[in-house]
Structure formats: structure tokens, C-alpha cells
């Protein structure tokens with residue numbers, strides 16, 4: 134690839150981006166009420182097929198778009214991460230709804246306070262629940278992002294080597310300010326590493 138002229142690589146990037154952006158196959162990780170809106174997005178009224186994303190697959194190896202819709206319990210995190218790791222690169226992630234993006238109203242140790250603590254999220258969809266139009270807008274935004282930054286050999290992901298999500302408050306809190314919550318202390322605490 135390195136010996137190819139720049140203009141040829143640019144053209145290849147453009148073709149690859151065109152194909153990838155218009156054939157995003159979602160892995161629907163729908164755990165709660167947002168999932169109902171996700172289902173509605175595939176219906177004839179909203180017709181996400183217009184954007185090439187109607188092929189929802191329940192096999193991660195056939196998907197390139199992780200679509201998390203709904204709250205994620207702490208116990209589900211290993212499953213979510215395993216599915217993410219099983220998806221081939223290049224892959225993207227949409228966080229749909231307040232719960233997936235921030236825990237929403239479930240400010241509790243049992244619910245993940247934002248999936249970006251565990252996955253790299255490309256687009257966040259606000260709302261409780263977001264309307265199907267908002268999810269379609271997120272897909273369009275992601276398509277634009279892919280077309281603007283994508284490369285045929287996924288060079289844009291080479292920087293994904295370090296964690297860029299929110300940092301734990303444990304690093305700024307004194308020990309006596311930390312809170313230990315009931316349950317499994319290894320996995321259920323919010324302010325302990």
C-alpha cells in the first residue's frame with residue numbers, strides 16, 4: 134500500500150468509505166425500552182433501509198455497528214465487551230438513549246453510568262427514549278464521520294490505543310471520601326478501581 138501513489142490511495146479510501154458508510158450492519162444490543170424505538174426504526178414508517186442499515190445481525194462477526202439501546206447492567210458488561218471484541222474492524226458504536234450514554238435515571242451501582250467507560254462510542258443519541266428520527270440522524274452523522282475520516286486500511290483507528298473515556302473519581306478523592314456500595318466489591322463499586 135505504501136508504494137501506491139497518493140491519489141490512488143485517496144480514491145481507494147473514498148470507495149471504501151462509500152461502501153462502509155452505506156452498509157452499516159448493526160449489532161442490536163437492546164436491553165430496555167430504547168430497544169422498542171430501535172425496532173420502530175426498522176419499520177416501514179421510518180425505514181432505516183434507506184440508509185443501508187436494515188441488516189441487523191445477531192452474530193457479532195457479521196456486524197460493524199454496535200448499537201447499544203437501553204441501560205446496561207454491570208453484570209452485562211463482560212457480555213457487551215465480548216460481543217464488541219468479536220466484531221471485526223473497522224467497527225463503530227452508537228450509544229442510544231440517556232441510559233446507555235450516562236446511566237440515565239438509574240444512578241445506582243448496578244447500572245453502568247455510560248457505556249463509554251467500556252467501549253469507544255462514536256455517536257451519542259440523547260433522549261428517553263430517543264425517537265426513531267434521532268437514531269436515523271445518528272446513523273447519518275456516523276456515515277458523514279466515516280466518509281470524512283475513513284481509510285481503506287483503517288489507519289484512523291491506529292490512535293485507538295489509549296483510553297479516552299471519563300476517569301474514575303477514585304483518583305481525586307481521599308480514601309475516606311470514597312463510597313463502598315453493597316454487593317460484589319470487585320465489580321459493583323462506582324468509586325473504587
Ligand code: SF4
Pocket residue numbers: 165166167168202203204229230231232233237260261262263
Ligand atoms: S433512556 Fe429512557 S427509554 Fe431508554 S432505556 Fe433508559 S429509561 Fe428506557
